[in-house]
Amino acid sequence: MKKDIILAGVGGQGILTIASVIGAAAIEEGLNLKQAEVHGMSQRGGDVQSHLRISDQPIYSDLIPMGRCDVILSVEPMEALRYVPYLSEEGWIITNKTPFKNINNYPEEAALYAEAEKVKNHLLIDADAIAKELGSPRSMNIVILGAASFVLGLNYEGLKTTIAKVFGRKGEAVVNANIAALDAGRKIAADKVK
Amino acid sequence: MKKLMLLGDEALAQGAMDAGMSGCFAYPGTPSTEIMEYIQRSELAAERDIHRTWSSNEKTAVEATVGMSYTGKRTMSCMKHVGLNVAADPFMNSAFVGANGGNLLAVADDPSMHSSQNEQDSRFYAKFAMIPCLEPSNQQEAYDMAFHGFNLSEHFKLPIMIRLTTRLSHSRAGVECREPMPENELKLPEDPNQFMLLPAFSRKKYKALIALQPEMEKASEESPFNWYEEGTDTSLGIIACGLAYNYLKEVFVGKTCPYPILKISQYPLPRTYINRIMAECDKIMVLEEGQPLVEEMIKGYMPNTKIIGRLDGTFSRDGEMNPNKVMVALGLPEGTDAPVPEVVTGRPPALCVGCPHSDSFRALNTAIEPYGPGHVFSDIGCYTLGFMPPYHAINTCLDMGASIPMAKGASAAGLFPAVAVIGDSTFSHSGMTGLLDCIYDKTNIVVIILDNSTTGMTGGQDYTAHNRLEEICMGMGIEKEHIRVITPLSRLHDENVKVIEEEFAYNGVSVIIPRRECVQTLRRKASKKK
Structure with missing residues (x-):
């Protein structure tokens, strides 16, 4: 078992939370893990990414080689495309459709979607809308995680348990909202991928 | 033994505490900040009351470690690569006075300049100071090297450098931890002259340091972090240093590398290993993170062996x-070579929405407009982003604290107005001495100290001059009426512009302090209260 995952987004969108859920779930399953994060200046509204590698074998590089990534998991559509050179031929691009516009020359959304659809295995979902519908807009990142859950190679119940642990300090309501977000993401992915 | 998921920075921090460290001294700087932050959160550190508050700058941090080492206790300073420039004076001389209690200097380099103004390679400093340098290739080594480093330091009675790079500092992996060792007892140096650098002593100490070099090489040869891996194809031998070893192993994952490999994580270079790989192999490839240090050095070992690396153009110099990069150099097939789709545009970092600096820059821009562009000397911090649109408010960024002396130099040349824009934490790091120069000279200058009450760029750390800026400026000799505190808010724009204009009109040293808390730390405090 080996999964090389790139988590993408803009500073402050919550990709490190996704990373910590996947990471903790992988450890729970006894897998090896390496997770490279971006800190510092880029966190101020710039593009951020995290390379997350899980495997039952030893992992050497902290960075995923280009062309070897199994999943790009992105909370923002343009940021998903920034890492296409890393994706393997059979790799998945799973991204939120809602753009994060903090630059003047942000491209047309339609052009971004068209580009993402050129990737053989792609899944574009409106995670912001789903999270809003569930009454917890901040759980958008966990909707995306739910949508990606079927390609991560991790036990789904394990992901839920991990969410309960990661959000446990924030109380039961937050835990339940995030589990609902995970379920909603998984369901919409199942409907689309059919 | 417990296993923890730790960043490279955190692994080193945990290792240093478990190895009995009594004090850590540091100034924040990406990618090194998380070493101290981890210690500040640690229960063990609280239990033992390990020193863990921030220093004013890297120089004072290194000097404090030398003082703690003098007492026989184990200690560590932490900084980013350019921070070592600030600490270069005590660092170089610490190799002469040496160590009593183990003294580690952890420096995190930032190749590719993810969050830095240059990408200098700190291994050159270790070589320059003639002390051993440890370069972990993974998080476990970062942990284990704290123990090894303290032992080496106390064995050689020398400070030891531990060099990290961004990708290790900020990458997390499982680390096996040991039971914490007790701290050292307080015990002054056996030789009362050890820490005294009068020329007569220094000459002896330099000779002693030179005489120790062969023993340091021997320690590298016996180091558990350096090893030789046999290979069947000796047309090429590969020297892989620190993190680059991982990239080499990565490209041969599931296969065996046919070429002999020399893995190096402890310097000075292990000479017998180098001689062996150069004798066995026709050509040598050097994989190293940073500048071509090893590549340059081994050219002197056997001048006729072809060396492949950054100097012959196989790898870029920067x-x-x-x-x-390793796959291409070894002629291995890469994965796909899909480009980044053209539709993707850059997303440079920017000041946060609601950032107090943005209101300060707007006011400064209005006040300075009549004089035209090119008057604003700035510094290192979030506010360096004031260079970016829509502000275009600053013209320079050189090093920590440079804004004030640069503005002074320009003022002396006749530039008017000459404005320095510096953050509150940067001012406390190295702004004060420059300001004193201006006061001594009665320079016609306006210094704007942006006070967001934190070290913002590195994520919101305390700093030593917090809540003391006016007192410091007054104490240094600036007239009270030319220390102006304003609140950077858009509704106060006109008032703030007026204050800046008034200080332009004053022929002397003025300090304007726009004060409003960083929106990031404010938000964090609010969510903690919930």
Whole structure:
């Protein structure tokens, strides 16, 4: 078992939370893990990414080689495309459709979607809308995680348990909202991928 | 033994505490900040009351470690690569006075300049100071090297450098931890002259340091972090240093590398290993993160062996290593070579929405407009982003604290107005001495100290001059009426512009302090209260 995952987004969108859920779930399953994060200046509204590698074998590089990534998991559509050179031929691009516009020359959304659809295995979902519908807009990142859950190679119940642990300090309501977000993401992915 | 998921920075921090460290001294700087932050959160550190508050700058941090080492206790300073420039004076001389209690200097380099103004390679400093340097290739080594480093330091009675790079500092992996060792007892140096650098002593100490070099090489040869891996194809031998070793192993994952490999994580270079790989192999490839230090050095070992590396153009001279660069150099097939789709545009970092600096820059821009562009000397911090649109408010960024002396130099040349824009934490790091120069000279200058009450760029750390800026400026000799505190808010724009204009009109040293808390730390405090 080996999964090389790139988590993408803009500073402050919550990709490190996704990373910590996947990471903790992988450890729970006894897998090896390496997770490279971006800190510092880029966190101020710039593009951020995290390379997350899980495997039952030893992992050497902290960075995923280009062309070897199994999943790009992105909370923002343009940021998903920034890492296409890393994706393997059979790799998945799973991204939120809602753009994060903090630059003047942000491209047309339609052009971004068209580009993402050129990737053989792609899944574009409106995670912001789903999270809003569930009454917890901040759980958008966990909707995306739910949508990606079927390609991560991790036990789904394990992901839920991990969410309960990661959000446990924030109380039961937050835990339940995030589990609902995970379920909603998984369901919409199942409907689309059919 | 417990296993923890730790960043490279955190692994070193945990290792140093478990190895009995009594004090850590540091100034924040990406990618090194998380070493101290981890210690500040640690229960063990609280239990033992390990020193863990921030220093004013890297120089005072290193000097404090030398003082703690003098007492026989184990200690560590932490900084980013350019921070070592600030600490270069005590660092170089610490190799002469040496160590009593173990003294580690952890420096995190930032190749590819993810969050830095240059990408200098700190291994050159270790070589320059003639002390051993440890360069972990993974998080476990970062942990284990704290123990090894303290032992080496106390064995050689020398400070030891531990060099990290961004990708290790900020990458997390499982680390096996040991039971914490007790701290050292307080015990002054056996030789009362050890820490005294009068020329007569220094000459002896330099000779002693030179005489120790062969023993340091021997320690590298016996180091558990350096090893030789046999290979069947000796047309090429590969020397892989620190993190670059991982990239090499990565490209041969599931296969065996046919070429002999020399893995190096402890310097000075292990000479017998180098001689062996150069004797066995026709050509040598050097994989190293940073500048071509090893490549340059081994050219002197056997001048006729072809060396492949950054100097012959196989790898670019600049930028960090990665697995793909190694694949290309070894002629291995890469994965796909899909480009980044053209529709993707850059998303440079920017000041946060609601950032107090943005209101300060707007006011400064209005006040300075009549004089035209090119008057604003700035510094290192979030506010360096004031260079970016829509502000275009600053013209320079050199090093920590440079804004004030640069403005002074320009003022002396006749530039008017000459404005320095510096953050509150940067001012406390190295702004004060420059300001004193201006006061001494009665320079016609306006210094704007942006006070967001934190070290913002590195994520919101305390700093030593917090809540003391006016007192410091007054104490240094600036007239009270020319220390102006304003609140950077858009509704106060006109008032703030007026204050800046008034200080332009004053022929002397003025300090304006726009004060409003960083929106990031404010938000964090609010969510903690919930």
